[in-house]
Amino acid sequence: MASIDAVAPEVRSDPSQSAPRKKTIMTDEQHNDQSRQGLRGVSSLEEARQWLAARGIEDIECVVPDQAGVARGKLMPADKFFASPVMSLPASLFAQTISGEMPDEDDHFQYDPTDGDIMLRPDFSTLAVVPWASDPTAQLIHDAYTRDGRPVEIAPRQLLRRILNLYDRNGWRPVVAPEMEFYLVKPNPDPDYPLEPPVGRSGRPESGRQSYSIQAVNEFDDLFDDIYDFSEAQGLEIDTLIHEEGAAQMEINLRHGDAVQLADQVFLLKRTIREAALKHKMYATFMAKPMSREPGSAMHIHQSVIDEETGRNIFSDAEGNPTKEFFSFIAGQQKYLPAVMCMLAPYVNSYRRLARNTAAPINVHWGYDNRTVGIRVPNSGPQARRVENRVPSSDSNPYLAMAASLACGFIGIENGLSPEDPIEGSARGLPHTLPRGLLEAVALFEETEELADIFGKSFVHTYRAIKQTEYETFMRVISSWEREYLLLSV
Template sequence: MSRWTDKLPEAAKEYIGNRRVDEVECVIGDIAGVARGKAMPAAKFAKQTNYFLPNSIFLQTITGEWADSPFDAFTEPDMILEPDWSTATAAPWTADITLQVIHDAKDQEGNYVPFAPRNVLRRIIGLYAERGLTPVVAPEMEFFLTARNLDPNQPVIPPMGRTGRRAAGKQAYSLSAIDEYGRVIDDIYDFAEAQGLEIDGILQEGGAGQIELNLAHGDPLRLADEVFFFKRLIREAALRHDCFATFMAKPIADEPGSAMHIHTSIVDSKTGKNIFAGPKGVETEAFNHYIAGMQNHMGAAIALIAPYVNSYRRYVPDFAAPINLEWGRDNRTTGLRVPISAPAARRIENRLPGMDCNPYLGIAATLACGLLGLIEKKPARPEFSGSAYIDSDEIPVSLGEALDLLDEDEALKEIMGVDFIRCYDSVKRNEYKEFLQVISPWEREHLLLNV
């Protein structure tokens, strides 16, 4: 085994065994969370310590277009991409022995590129570390399995199950429902095991063909990497069985949307104790301030956790999605939920992010709002009792409005990184402009001959 393979995590070494690695995919996530990079023969990878990509990849929109540069004299300089060996993992769906390695983006002076999403999250974690704090997160991934959709003009429909019937909705937590596409689930488990990724649980959600996959709590950067890997893994497992996996926030009309709920607790780095729990388990001021930070800044952060025009179709009353910034204990109608737990495991669940968000940015935005609360030390609003499925003017109703709110929140822009926000804003406004040029079937049906 060559020297570079000695740096691999144990799961990757076990996957390789005594076989020869054929190919290595050098991967970096762009603004959308799309995997970009280069694939190369393993023999070539073994001889390189880094490779180069233009930093303009962070100005590419989801449609493949290029946003206007927010920087003067933009010349598309090369970034230096260095492998993070701790992320090396198998690509078990390939025909040969292939590894994936996430790379860090640095400029030519060796500084982290500020508008790379993984670096944005690393920056936020560093700001916690400066205060002697360690954030701990646990994401929940919701997604739909669907029939193959080859014509974008046709609606998305549920997949065919093993009984020969289409997957049915309104079957939350049904084991029979999830068994309908058990072969896809089996491959998800097998791929995850080969990649050394831990699944905390899989269950049927409320939508037709909708699944929730939970990840165990841990380091935010590692968990964001895992969500990044899981998205690709799940898509590949679905394709093996003639269906699609989609992480759109609202792929099917009249079905619930897909969220990426993010559970967060904060630990004192020296003592290892949860700062949300005081003597005898009482809720601390830090707990209250953290919630206040979420209430005061999450409205502006919606642009980061609901990044597409489709994202706002999920924020609909009585469709299992929060449309508010209220908080409550064990209350799933509030945007900020405090689950039942022992004091040492006390955490705050952010139920607002959509599964379509970039996992690095969804986690970074959540942590950034909470950190601003710890800094500002403002009180949270009183706990909300009862159903919070009510109209709220705190949640923007469109991507354009969300971007305007983000632009107005100077504190959030500063903590996320001003250069990153400028880059992100340019990409998203370009996407929004493209969307507004599309005429929908609804417009043709109701306006063509009636107005």
Template sequence: MSWLDHIPEAARLWLDGRRPDEVECIVSDLPGIARGKAMPATKFGRQSRFYLPRTIFQQTITGGWAEVPLPESATEPDMILTPDYATATAAPWTADVTLQVIHDMTLQDGTPVPTAPRNVLRRVVAAYAEMGLTPVVAPEMEFYLVARHTDPGVPIAPMIGRTGRAAAARQAYSLSAIDEYGPVIDDIYDFAEAQGFEIDGITQEGGAGQLEINLRHGDPVKLADEIFFFKRLIREAALRHGCFATFMAKPIEGEPGSSMHIHHSLLDAQRRNVFSDADGAETAAFRHFIGGLQRHLPSAIALLAPYVNSYRRYVKEFAAPVNLEWGRDNRTAGLRIPISEPEARRVENRIAGMDCNPYLGIAASLACGLLGLREERDPAPEMTGNAYASEGAVPRGLYDALDLFARAEDLRALLGPEFSQVYSIVKTTEYDEYLQAISPWEREHLLINV
């Protein structure tokens, strides 16, 4: 198995001289679900490429298919999957010795599949490279541990902790709250170590059973790969202990939503942070990046908040800014500048939900900043007070967000015209499917009152 010579050290250490039994060949679809095929490791080692229909990127979150007016929609031609051995990592929850490998996706002529989320992010990173810049990101992942839930008609409940009581809300940063589900966290740490992922910290958030995991800063594609892997490992750790992990934006009524805050900085060819000058002062690039986020994020919300549930998170003073104000060390602002040394100066986008596809969420956020650099767009004045009192700048529903995205020509060109077309159609299809469902609120308040 000569291909094992090309896998990361963490994967080799986890194997510890064992031969893998199975390899999972995976890619991310539009929602961020792992798609692909599993095969015996011996067969994987004999093949250099694999095949899947490229129409998997036309599939909705419900498993339906959007009607996309492209030639491949009818014939479903294969795309070519080539292993990216640098992504090989353990699947430590399986009974046998299994590795996961993310694959590069190309058309049969060798060009990148334009609708693949990982390729969309690479496209944006390449646009930065054309300007001599390297983007660096650091994501924060929020999620809930909830009780097992098998009936969609019943509200989601917090998990039961080791004391036998349901996880308590409004216990932000409480170590005792984290201890309630210590066994789940222990497995998250163990799985992450086996997979070679570095966790910067775990904290209790404000919701009942809500946690946040911070990752170290680094390359956008690598970090998106890690979030893609992390969501699966967290779910597997939860299942071991009789609960579910959910990355819904708003899973529990009356509780805060779950976000994916994204920290951004940019490096020049000498690996210097272009947001700070030689004297440590803020630069024009820093201001233009913020200006780009303020100008273009409304048009990108459809990628940062991709489902109808996503907009339930955007409630004022529920730890989810609905504004695009910017401020230093101001958590009420949608765009926060954390306290840091000049070489670590960065912009934190607090708008994205944890339910977004990590490749697309990071790509959209970086794209907005890049457009600001191109346009040399200055931001609005800094918000020094309570930004929750500001006028909301975020679309309040998926339909409005998709309408803004449809009219954002510069953003769509940067992300890719074909991707943008397919994404819009898939999300519109999902919204139409949602409209066919009748909610408990409608039955309670409309059945005999209207």
């Protein structure tokens, strides 16, 4: 492709089915205008000072994504931030489980017994307002460094950069476009009770399947107006919105672009959607399988690679035919996606989504315009030829999911791998080739030497320890199924 922009008309899911929007989707020229107007990002500390002063910003949320993709950090007055823009947090920040526990140390996983500080430096290109805050507030994503200035190699944002550097050494730049699915549900303060769809403007909750229904989307018009407003205020670019298969299940597609920037947008958009839903007395959940009788939620990732020198898509040759790099990228995904599954499906609940005869893939077969396989090649022209990874669930950390997916494709290209033949027809009846549970996925991840070389042993061992600890925490909970079928029967 001549540029990233060449992909724009085609990187989306069924755009003809998208809901009508009251907000205008930005063109590239409008996006450039927005950047010039300073709605998102600056290039220096002094520009940040001017940006905040012009908006009367009083407080700054200094955030960093942890292993779960949760925003951690500090809220500080703007004047205090400028007095010392580099802040510190405990190194254990990147070793916490989703429940806030710390894994036990073992032969491979150990952390600083003093829990010393790491340094967080602001990425001023991420500066944006917090539109739902009661007082004028800005947010700023930070990067993690050791006290002697080295990147913290287990930090998710740094890990994604580590993978992108592998492409950069070959003069390449990945282009990604994520699609996020999520559910709207009634508030549920008691976790012992199942989730239920919310009530829309008709006064009735959804019943039955509503795939691509415009009317079902219109049930929540006021909420989606706030999501659009909050997103535009932060410079986040929503491309399309559709109603998915489940009751009050939605999908938002983001415009294609740089992997770190898109991971940032997913990270921020998840929070934005949750905040907008709370404003309307609903929850928005990105759990992979929040309701037992409803479909799971995915985060599909469209991927292509451009040559920095020529600006062309390396997946297509001069005649518009697929290249060996294209097929090797697919082959790398086929071979290694099962081994990075613990990053694409990071929780026990994630594997409930991967059920036979559902929209979720259970294998890593590939095919042209085939939504039953794990790796789909959408219809496109040569300029926009790309590979859609349909395996990740919506609960995955976007930085880790993109790093894992791109790493698999890179190994495939580097090793000149060849894929299996594409699947014609449905792959849903074919055998599982993905791990069936979290412990199996974690073991496969740690045992795959090629991945340890790519991600670094420190990250592999830390992430394994976190996931094993989360599994042990889960095993302390007795489920309703066990009470239903075992209590009086065994």
